[in-house]
Amino acid sequence: MRPESFSWVQPKWTVLGITLTMLGMGITLTFDDLRGALGMPVQLFVDFLLQYSLLALPSHYAAGLILVGCCPGGTASNIVTYVARGNAALSVLMTAASTLSAVVLMLLHTDHDSYPTSKLAGQLCRIIAFYAPYLHFSGCPASCFRRCLSQPGGIVKLVNPVMTPIAVATVAILCGNVIAQSASAILLSGQQVVLAVAHLHTCGFFFGYTLSRALGIDVSSSRTISIEVGMQSLTLREFLSSRTPGVCPSSVDAFFFFESYSTPDFDLKFLNPQEISMVKRNRAAVVVLGDIGRSPRMQYHSLSLARQASLEVDIVAYGGSDPHVTLSEHQSIHIHRMPQWPSSRHGLLKILRPFVLILKPIVQFFVLFWYLCVKIPSPDVFLVQNPPSVPTLVVVKWASWLKNSAFIVDWHNFGYTLLALSLGRRSVFVAIYRWIEKQFGKMAHGSFCVTKAMEHELSQSWGVKATVLYDQPPEFFTPSSLEEKHNLFCRISKSINEPYGLQDCVTYGSCDNNVQTPFTTLVGTDILLKQNRPALIVSSTSWTPDEDFSILLEAAVMYDRRVAAALGEKDSYTDEVIWNEISQGNQFLYPRLLFIITGKGPEKEKYEQKLQKLNLRRAAFRTMWLSAEDYPLLLGSADLGVCLHTSSSGLDLPMKVVDMFGCGLPVCAVSYSCIKELIDVGKNGLLFSSSCELADQLMTLFKGFPENSEGLNSMRSNLMERASSFRWSTEWEENAMPLLHKVISDNSNSS
Secondary structure, three states: OOHHHHOOOOOHHHHHHHHHHHHHHHOOOOHHHHHHHHOOHHHHHHHHHHHOOOOOOOHHHHHHHHHHHHOOOHHHHHHHHHHOOOOHHHHHHHHHHHHHHHHHHHHHOOOOOOHHHHHHHHHHHHHHHHOHHHHHHHOHHHHHHHHHHOOOOOOHHHHHHHHHHHHHHHHHHHHHHHHHHOHHHHHHHOHHHHHHHHHHHHHHHHHHHHHHHHOOOOHHHHHHHHHHHHOOOHHHHHHHHOOOOOOOHHHHHHHHHHHHHOOOOOOOOOOOHHHOOOOOOOEEEEEEEEEHHHOHHHHHHHHHHHHOOOOEEEEEEEOOOOOOHHHHHOOOEEEEEEOOOOOOOOOOOHHHHHHHHHHHHHHHHHHHHHHHHHHOOOOOEEEEEEOOOOOHHHHHHHHHHHOOOEEEEEEOOOHHHHHHHHHOOOOHHHHHHHHHHHHHHHOOOEEEEOOHHHHHHHHHHHOOOOEEOOOOOOOOOOOOOHHHHHHHHHHOHHHHHOOOOOOOOOOOOOOOOOOEOOOEEEEOOEEEEOOOOOEEEEEEOOOOOOEOOHHHHHHHHHHHHHHHHHOOOOOOOOHHHHHHHHHOOOOOOOOOEEEEEEOOOOOHHHHHHHHHOOOOOOEEEEEEOOOOOHHHHHHHHOOEEEEOEOOOOOOOOOHHHHHHHHOOOOEEEEOOOOHHHOOOEOOOEEEEOOHHHHHHHHHHHHOOOOOOOHHHHHHHHHHHHHHHHOOHHHHHHHHHHHHHHHHHHHHHHHO
C-alpha cells in the first residue's frame, strides 16, 4: 500500500479519532483499576524519569528527536499496553502525567538559538488544549461513564468486543496519514534519520524494562513503563512538526510505531477489562522437535487442550507423517510444520560428524526460535516434548520468557541417554547434553512424566517436581468389528501378499480380491473369520537401537522348529507340501504366525535384509507404515502384541503397549526395571528377557488357536473389562488439568 492511500484523512478528524479511541479505552477501566494505579508512586516516578532522560540527539536532527522523545505516549502506548498484558490504568496515569509535564520539560532539551527548537517552544502552549478530549475520557470521568453504561440495558457489553479493533484501525490510519504527508522528507533524509529514530525507541523499550526490573518493579508494571518510555504520541508530534519547518523524525517515527504495533506478539482479540493485570490468551502451544504424526502422546495432549481445556492450540513440529484426522479437522488446532534437518548421514566422512553434531542444533535453534517467537501467536503456556532436549528446552525457555508464557515439560525419557546409545556415555557431547537438559528442565514452571520411577529420579537427582501422567489410550483405540477387519485387510492386501517377491505360508494359494483375505471371507453379505487363519501378531517400532528386533526374529525361528517337532513333521517335507495342506483348509494344533511390524526408523533396512534371509514354514513377516486411522484398526484386529522397547534410561514406558491395551490386545513385552507399572503379568500380558522365553510364550498362548487358546482369551477378557475406565481423557482430566491451570494462573499473577 502506497503512502498516498492515506492522504484522504482530514486534520480535523485527528482529534475526533483520538477521542473515540480513548473513550473506548476509558470505559474498560473501573474505579478499582485507577485506585490501584494511584497506589504505585514508584512506578509513576520511574516512568517520569526515564521518559525525559533517555534521549538520543544526533546533530541536526536533534529538534525532531527532542520532539519525538518528549511527547507523551498518548493513544498508542495505552492501546499497546492494554493488548500486551500491561497495567492499562497505570499507563493512562503515566500518559496524563507526561502530557502535563511535557509543557515544561521539553524546554529543558531545546536549543533556543536554533530556529526549529524555538518554534517548538512557541507551540507548547497548545498541547493541553489539543489533549483535552483525551484527558476527559482517560481517567475518572470515563470510569463514571462506564458505570452508567454498565447498568442493566447498558451498552458496554455490546461495544466492548469491537472497541480494541476500532482503536487499532484508527491509530493505524492516523499513522498512514502522517507518513503520507512527509513521504518525500523521509526519502530525502536517508538512513541517518531512520537509524536515529530506531535508536531512540530501542533505548526506550530496553532501558524502560530492564531498569524497572532492576529496581524490583513487577513484570506487568515494568512492561507498562517500557511501552510508555519507548512509544510517544504520533499525532501530537505531527501537530507540532507540521508547524515547524525542518523537523522530520516524527514522521519517520510513525513508520516504527506502525511496524511495532503489527508484530505477532500483540493479539488483537478483545481482552476482558476485569483481567487487565492478569490477562489470559486462551491459547496453548505444543512443541515437538520431531514428526507430529509419530508423536501420539503430544497429539493426545493437543486434543485435550482443545476439547477439555477449551484452548486454541498451535502445534509446532516437523512434518513427514499425517496426524490423526481428529487433529487435522479440529477447528481449534493449528499445525505449523517446520522445515526438517536431513536425517540421513550415509556417506558422511567420520571426521565431519562432530561438526554436524554441533551445526544441527544451531540450525534447529534458529528455526524453532523463529516459529515460536514470530510465526505463532503468544500462548498462555508452552507444552514441550522431551526428548529431544537440545535445542528444544533452550528455545522454549527463551520464548516463554519473551512472550511471558508458562512453560511445561512433558518428560517421555531422558534425552542424554538416547544420545549415549550412539556416542557412548563417556562422550563429551553426552555430558554437555545432560547438563543442558538438567539446567533448562529445572527452569520449567511445571513438569509431567510417564512413570513413578521417573518422578522419583527427577525429584531426587534433578531437583524437578513432576506430576505422573500415565499414557492411556484415546477413544479411537478400540477392538475392531468384523467389517472393519475385513475392509482393513482388503486395503493392505498388497502389502500382505507381496513379501519381497517371495512366497511364504501366508501368500501360498491366496487370491487378491475383496472377497477373500488370509483372515476373513465374505459370504453373501456376511463376513466370517476363517478357522485356519494365521494368528496376527503386531509390533510397532521406531526402529531405533533401544529395540532389539533380533529377539523377535530368533523367537520366530524357534517357534517354527518347535511346531515342526511337535507335529512330527519330517525334514524331507517340502514347504509347498505343508503350505498346500494349510491352503486346503486343514487346521493344526499350532497356527501359522503373521508378524506385522509397523513404523519408520533408521534400522528398518537392516532388519528387512535379515527378514529376506529367513527360511520359515509357519511364520512370516511384513513391515509397513499405516495411516493414523488404520493403525488403531490393525491393533483392534490383531491377536497379540509384542513390545521390544527396553528404554535407554530404564524409566519410561512404551506408549504402544497402552494403545494395544485400548484395543483389547494382550502384550508380550521385554522385561526391564519399571515395566511392571504397566504390565500385570498373567492379567494383561507376559514379560520375557530372551528370544527363548518369547518362543515359549508363543507356543503356550497359541496352542489350540483360535478357539481353545485359553490364556490368550483370558487376558483379552480382562482388558475388555477394564478398557472403559482407562482412557486418556480421564487421566488427563484428573492429573494434567490441575497442573495446567495452576501454572497458567501462577504465571499470570507473577506478571
